Amino acid sequence: MSNNTLRQPADSSYRPFVVGLLVLGLAMLGLGLLLAGMVQGMARPWAGLGFVVSAGLAAVVGASKTSSA
Amino acid sequence: MIFVIVPLGKEAKDVASWLVRVVMYAAGTIVGAALMSLVVGLAGAWFYSILGRVGLEASIVILGVAALLFALHELNIVRLPAPQVGWQVPASWMRRSRLLGNTLYGLVLGAGVFTFIPFASFYLLMALEFVVGAVDLRVAVALGVVYGVMRGLPAVLGGISMLRLQNPVPVSDWLIARLGLWHALNALVLLLVGGFFLGSFLI
Numbered sequence: 001m002s003n004n005t006l007r008q009p010a011d012s013s014y015r016p017f018v019v020g021l022l023v024l025g026l027a028m029l030g031l032g033l034l035l036a037g038m039v040q041g042m043a044r045p046w047a048g049l050g051f052v053v054s055a056g057l058a059a060v061v062g063a064s065k066t067s068s069a
Numbered sequence: 070m071i072f073v074i075v076p077l078g079k080e081a082k083d084v085a086s087w088l089v090r091v092v093m094y095a096a097g098t099i100v101g102a103a104l105m106s107l108v109v110g111l112a113g114a115w116f117y118s119i120l121g122r123v124g125l126e127a128s129i130v131i132l133g134v135a136a137l138l139f140a141l142h143e144l145n146i147v148r149l150p151a152p153q154v155g156w157q158v159p160a161s162w163m164r165r166s167r168l169l170g171n172t173l174y175g176l177v178l179g180a181g182v183f184t185f186i187p188f189a190s191f192y193l194l195m196a197l198e199f200v201v202g203a204v205d206l207r208v209a210v211a212l213g214v215v216y217g218v219m220r221g222l223p224a225v226l227g228g229i230s231m232l233r234l235q236n237p238v239p240v241s242d243w244l245i246a247r248l249g250l251w252h253a254l255n256a257l258v259l260l261l262v263g264g265f266f267l268g269s270f271l272i
Contacts, residue, residue: 021253025140028257032264036272042126043269046201046208053265054197058212060258061190062102062219064251065181067244 084232090171091228095221097175099214105180106213109195110202117203128200133266135196139189140259143252153186179217187248190255193262 035049045054117125141147158177163170177183181191194216202209223244227237244251 021144021256024257025144025260028260029264032261032266033268033272035261036265036268039269041269042129043266044204045129045132045197045266046204050265051208051211053262054194054201054212055215057190057197057258057262058194058215059219060255061188061194062216063222064188064255065178065186065191066220066223067248067251 087228090168091224093168093172094175094224095218097172098179098221099175099217101176101179102181102213102217102220103179103210104176104213105182106198106202106209106216107206109198109213110206110209113199113202113209114206116199125200125203129266130270132193132196132200133263133268133270136193136259136263136266139193140256140263142189143256143259145252149189151186151189151192154183155185156183158184175221179220181216181220188252188255190259193259 032053035053036043039049043053044050117128138147138149142149142151158174162173182195186192194212198209198212201212223241227241230237230240
């Protein structure tokens with residue numbers, strides 16, 4: 001019995017998406033570190049930049065949950 | 070959920086009625102989220118009153134690590150436990166009064182913990198409100214309000230598109246069909262938050 005699926009070329013259409021996501025992910029991590037460098041001492045989610053970053057998370061979570069129901 | 074709130078067909082002509090329901094639903098999501106963040110923040114305030122300031126600073130490092138782990142979870146790289154009630158708001162709430170039903174839907178969905186939690190970033194938001202509540206309850210509630218506004222906003226936008234005689238179905242379908250993109254967006258924001266909290270400790 002032959003297995004044709006083994007001979008088919010692998011689907012590579014997702015690669016640009018994965019690479020883009022990886023680059024964006026590293027950029028976001030770098031941006032987080034950069035913002036942290038602007039804060040004195042430990043990051044404080046209850047003040048200034050910390051609140052802006054946390055509020056961004058809250059906004060994305062809120063909008064995302066609506067997309068699922 | 071948008072189409073439970075936004076009327077279709079004949080009902081769409083009764084603009085005043087559904088406008089009130091949309092407003093009450095959106096208000097419900099904001100109040101529900103604010104109340105939940107108040108409860109979580111109060112729990113955090115009580116917890117850190119026992120643990121002290123050192124525990125608070127360690128928690129920010131833990132939040133940073135958790136944010137990075139949740140980002141990997143959103144990207145399907147690691148699998149973390151995702152405890153949830155998974156309850157669905159019953160349609161029977163709409164039978165007696167649609168206005169009351171929509172308001173209750175808003176309150177329950179705004180609270181966020183009683184229904185499905187498809188995004189790991191929600192757990193981090195809860196943890197953030199817990200930690201922040203120890204320092205300033207108003208900020209914890211403000212985070213809840215931001216979440217609640219964004220939770221209720223799509224219903225309002227759906228209503229506006231109906232007012233402009235546009236069918237909101239394609240927009241809703243587009244959003245639901247791109248669930249993977251939403252997970253990727255959540256992962257990106259989690260990486261930003263993780264980098265921020267961990268970076269402030271390391272730098």
